[in-house]
Amino acid sequence: MILARGMIEEITAALAADGLILRGGFVFPDVENAPDGAAARSVLLVGQAGAAPWPHFMRWRAQQPQTIANPLDTWSRQVIGNVAEAFGARAVSPSDKPYLPFQQWAVxxxxxxxxxxxxxxxxxxxxWHAYRGALLFEDEIAVPEQAETIHLCDSCVDKPCLKSCPVDAYSRAGFAYQACLAHVRGANGEPCRSGGCLDRNACPYGTEYRYPPEIQAFHMASFARAAS
Structure with a gap:
């Protein structure tokens, strides 16, 4: 059975109630398995653009124990799980283990x-976007074919995203994870802790969707706390 596009519109509306959006989908060439071993024929990715989910998340968080280790993950699982249940899908998360290839799916x-x-x-x-989870279906889904996408980095000559970090955490050689972590945790890491990654903020694209400082600080605190 092929799921109709009308159902996709209904799923879109259900996610919008919590500030989330569909981020595309496709049919697997072969049946694939989720971490629980259950088979899937197709996938719809769920995520966000800018800060749209933040007010919904904060209202939920105010009613939860403050000891929750990963509140944003917990909220995302709950919201996407409810949508999955309503539409006969299974919800999976980028933090599920063994890890699913979310970045490959997004590409x-x-x-x-x-x-x-x-x-x-x-x-x-x-x-300024993210993937919060995915909906796996046993049936095929009818989604529009993905049009070719312009990669803005190809036309960006100056690459300010590689020049703004005081410890050169990002370079063409990759991510200097330990240098970034030590800086964020250290005495000179306040600009990053309170306002987010300087390299990321230096990017000239999509600035109208840039996360406000409090959201960037939330993610930076999570990075500093969880990383080792």
């Missing part, structure tokens, strides 16, 4: 390519 679903920071560059949202 296929939206035709995106990585920026020099490793974050996929979106032609509209720039670096």
């Amino acid at each position: 296929r679903a939206e035709g995106l390519k990585p920026s020099p920071l490793g974050i996929l560059m979106h032609p509209r949202y720039g670096l």
